[in-house]
Amino acid sequence: MADLKDKISALCAQAQFDTEGEFLMVTVDDAQWHALALALKEQLHFDYLTAVVGVDWKESLGCVYYLTNTETQEIIHVKVATTDRENPRLHSVSDVWDVANYQEREVYDFYGIVFINHPDMRRFFLRNDWVGYPLRKDYDESDELNPLRLDDEMNEDYTCKWVEDENGEVKKVEGKLFEDEEYVINVGPQHPSTHGVMRYRVSLDGEMVKKVDVVSGYIHRGIEKLCEGLAYPSTLLYPERMDYMSAHMNRHCLCLCIEKAMGIEVPYRAELIRLMMDELMRLSSHLLSYGCLTMDQGATTAFFYGFRERELIYDIFDRTCGARMSMSYSTIGGVVADVHEDFIKDVRNACDVIEKNLKEYHKLFTGNVIAVGRMKGVGILTKEQAASYAISGPSARAAGLSCDLRKKQPYSLYNEFDFNEVVREEGDSMARYMVRMDEMVESIKILRQACDKLEACEDNEFCAKVPKLIKLPAGHWYQQVEASRGAFGVYIESDGDPKPFQKPYRMHFQTPCFNLVGIVDLTCRDNMIADLITITASIDYVIPDIDR
Amino acid sequence: MEVKIKSMKHEDFKDNQYIDKLVEELRASGTNVVVGKLNDLMNWGVSNSLWPFCFGTSCCAIEFMCLGAARYDMARFGFEVARNSPRQADYIMCQGTITYRMAPVLKRLYEQMAEPKYVIACGSCAVSGGPFTKSYCVVKGIDEVVPVDVYIPGCPPRPEAFFYGLMQLQRKIKVQKYFGGVNRKEKLSDELKQLKYCGGQVKKD
Numbered sequence: 001m002a003d004l005k006d007k008i009s010a011l012c013a014q015a016q017f018d019t020e021g022e023f024l025m026v027t028v029d030d031a032q033w034h035a036l037a038l039a040l041k042e043q044l045h046f047d048y049l050t051a052v053v054g055v056d057w058k059e060s061l062g063c064v065y066y067l068t069n070t071e072t073q074e075i076i077h078v079k080v081a082t083t084d085r086e087n088p089r090l091h092s093v094s095d096v097w098d099v100a101n102y103q104e105r106e107v108y109d110f111y112g113i114v115f116i117n118h119p120d121m122r123r124f125f126l127r128n129d130w131v132g133y134p135l136r137k138d139y140d141e142s143d144e145l146n147p148l149r150l151d152d153e154m155n156e157d158y159t160c161k162w163v164e165d166e167n168g169e170v171k172k173v174e175g176k177l178f179e180d181e182e183y184v185i186n187v188g189p190q191h192p193s194t195h196g197v198m199r200y201r202v203s204l205d206g207e208m209v210k211k212v213d214v215v216s217g218y219i220h221r222g223i224e225k226l227c228e229g230l231a232y233p234s235t236l237l238y239p240e241r242m243d244y245m246s247a248h249m250n251r252h253c254l255c256l257c258i259e260k261a262m263g264i265e266v267p268y269r270a271e272l273i274r275l276m277m278d279e280l281m282r283l284s285s286h287l288l289s290y291g292c293l294t295m296d297q298g299a300t301t302a303f304f305y306g307f308r309e310r311e312l313i314y315d316i317f318d319r320t321c322g323a324r325m326s327m328s329y330s331t332i333g334g335v336v337a338d339v340h341e342d343f344i345k346d347v348r349n350a351c352d353v354i355e356k357n358l359k360e361y362h363k364l365f366t367g368n369v370i371a372v373g374r375m376k377g378v379g380i381l382t383k384e385q386a387a388s389y390a391i392s393g394p395s396a397r398a399a400g401l402s403c404d405l406r407k408k409q410p411y412s413l414y415n416e417f418d419f420n421e422v423v424r425e426e427g428d429s430m431a432r433y434m435v436r437m438d439e440m441v442e443s444i445k446i447l448r449q450a451c452d453k454l455e456a457c458e459d460n461e462f463c464a465k466v467p468k469l470i471k472l473p474a475g476h477w478y479q480q481v482e483a484s485r486g487a488f489g490v491y492i493e494s495d496g497d498p499k500p501f502q503k504p505y506r507m508h509f510q511t512p513c514f515n516l517v518g519i520v521d522l523t524c525r526d527n528m529i530a531d532l533i534t535i536t537a538s539i540d541y542v543i544p545d546i547d548r
Numbered sequence: 549m550e551v552k553i554k555s556m557k558h559e560d561f562k563d564n565q566y567i568d569k570l571v572e573e574l575r576a577s578g579t580n581v582v583v584g585k586l587n588d589l590m591n592w593g594v595s596n597s598l599w600p601f602c603f604g605t606s607c608c609a610i611e612f613m614c615l616g617a618a619r620y621d622m623a624r625f626g627f628e629v630a631r632n633s634p635r636q637a638d639y640i641m642c643q644g645t646i647t648y649r650m651a652p653v654l655k656r657l658y659e660q661m662a663e664p665k666y667v668i669a670c671g672s673c674a675v676s677g678g679p680f681t682k683s684y685c686v687v688k689g690i691d692e693v694v695p696v697d698v699y700i701p702g703c704p705p706r707p708e709a710f711f712y713g714l715m716q717l718q719r720k721i722k723v724q725k726y727f728g729g730v731n732r733k734e735k736l737s738d739e740l741k742q743l744k745y746c747g748g749q750v751k752k753d
């Protein structure tokens with residue numbers, strides 16, 4: 001850390017440092033931020049912008065940028081803030097890391113911070129006639145300001161940009177989203193192939209896609225604001241409902257973050273059970289994405305095959321957790337109950353069945369001429385683009401970016417297990433599909449080892465002793481896990497409030513799908529409109545995970 | 549008169565007041581044989597080929613997909629032909645949270661459907677806003693936007709609960725009259741109608 005600190009202070013003399021927390025924290029003024037960002041990327045190889053967290057510190061508004069060096073896996077975070085609450089402005093870094101484009105739009109939507117030189121400063125989640133910025137601490141939630149409007153929302157045809165000239169004057173410039181002669185069609189928000197309520201406005205030239213404008217927010221549920229009003233144990237239910245196909249992982253992540261902040265030691269058995277649930281969830285999720293991808297290409301039979309095996313996994317969840325979906329199983333300090341007596345037997349059985357049937361899946365779909373024709377060489381993402389757009393999970397690994405957090409930043413018990421990270425080079429839809437199929441084999445491998453370990457585990461304790469009232473000291477923490485679709489991160493900021501039911505000051509969820517939707521425009525450009533469907537299906541996002 | 553559904557006995561439905569009331573009304577008004585038979589035929593057809601319009605916005609939609617897959621197989625009851633266009637569907641199966649941004653879309657889709665049309669609210673989100681009632685942009689139950697026929701609680705409801713709800717809709721349809729003293733449509737004054745369809749705010753213009 002000290003080494004890194006010296007290097008950064010050589011880049012920017014005015015930077016202040018804080019080495020107390022888990023990662024090195026750098027605080028800079030907005031004036032130096034853009035230059036420092038460039039230098040961090042070019043010279044220190046912080047090429048991956050993991051998360052951007054907008055925070056309202058009452059006397060100031062600002063952002064915390066989490067940066068990762070993909071070679072050394074070092075993480076630092078940079079805090080940039082402004083004290084102007086009337087017209088808060090910061091400099092955009094969307095030209096340094098592409099992912100910042102959507103991330104900063106989110107911050108603008110929630111906090112009203114305008115990013116200078118950002119190419120497209122529009123709201124992201126909320127209606128364009130929304131009044132106020134909901135995540136500010138002084139936001140007025142009254143229904144008079146933002147009633148339930150049943151009139152149709154107008155399409156936005158203009159975007160705006162705040163540009164700074166040489167004298168430091170900032171001016172607002174309007175620009176058109178689409179040119180007058182462009183042919184724009186609307187896909188969604190209620191469309192069977194967008195996998196949920198996603199909406200695209202697609203500009204076409206004949207059958208070729210020229211540009212995709214993502215209109216998100218049709219399922220924005222305001223989870224982050226809700227969390228600020230609840231005690232920690234009550235917030236646990238929300239991560240499960242974001243990416244419901246990574247329910248266990250997401251909840252696991254939030255538990256890990258709270259445990260890290262409180263310094264709770266989780267019993268070995270509990271962690272092992274959590275890990276097994278995570279892998280079962282991954283299997284279930286990849287089976288679902290197999291089913292949906294195949295169905296989008298007309299192979300309905302394959303869909304039924306995928307769902308047949310998912311029922312096996314649902315049964316395991318049902319027996320141990322008491323629910324098929326939204327299991328609410330992990331809790332702070334461990335899991336809520338020990339596993340069902342047949343758990344190990346069931347898992348072994350599910351592993352055998354799925355392993356056997358995977359061959360059948362390949363026979364049924366993988367080599368099919370239509371499938372190959374529609375997926376091979378379509379929607380290519382390069383490794384550099386994947387890093388710049390902060391893509392993680394199977395989509396990034398298909399592009400050759402090795403980013404499996406189970407290997408790179410081992411959490412839970414993953415370093416005790418023997419498995420491979422599946423990485424491919426092609427970066428097309430086919431590669432993304434194949435990575436998922438191969439990851440299932442690895443998950444089965446992990447599950448088998450875990451079964452042995454759980455059998456051998458003498459310890460019966462499944463939950464640590466946790467204080468009745470969950471209180472975190474003042475500070476902030478960031479925790480990531482590898483969810484089915486990539487890195488899921490939780491940021492918690494606590495003010496150390498001594499009240500009995502402490503509430504988080506700020507809780508932010510960095511979801512993998514949010515970044516995935518950023519590459520839709522990039523990968524679909526100059527492909528056919530029909531390929532939009534296969535590409536988005538192979539990217540495999542879950543909409544509530546984008547919108548939160 | 550008793551509403552018959554092959555796979556489920558009348559007594560198995562514990563909460564029958566609503567339907568019993570409809571049946572009573574039917575008895576009181578009485579119909580002639582021809583019209584009555586015609587009604588029966590209509591109801592038999594409609595209730596056994598209910599085509600859903602899948603309006604899955606979030607988690608509950610995955611459970612609905614399980615309903616379509618092999619184990620639960622809703623094709624057994626005539627629900628299987630999930631339509632993607634509102635014009636071809638009989639009922640909206642609203643699975644998931646409806647947000648302020650989505651509400652106008654839901655209303656428009658409902659209006660695009662052809663009569664007779666029904667709405668099922670699946671999951672606590674659609675029923676009341678569920679875990680998100682306190683949110684600044686979630687509709688507290690879709691009945692603020694469209695009239696709802698059947699509510700299926702649960703987060704998400706189990707497939708069995710889905711079936712129960714769907715059969716309840718079948719039962720409701722079976723006691724409806726299309727001809728001779730129509731009872732299918734509730735008689736609402738214009739103002740009330742507006743209240744019901746416009747989320748409680750009567751538009752003044």
Ligand code: SF4
Pocket residue numbers: 241326606607608643644645670671672673674678679702703704705
């Ligand atoms: S009711 Fe529960 S499972 Fe269904 S959409 Fe709402 S949160 Fe998801």
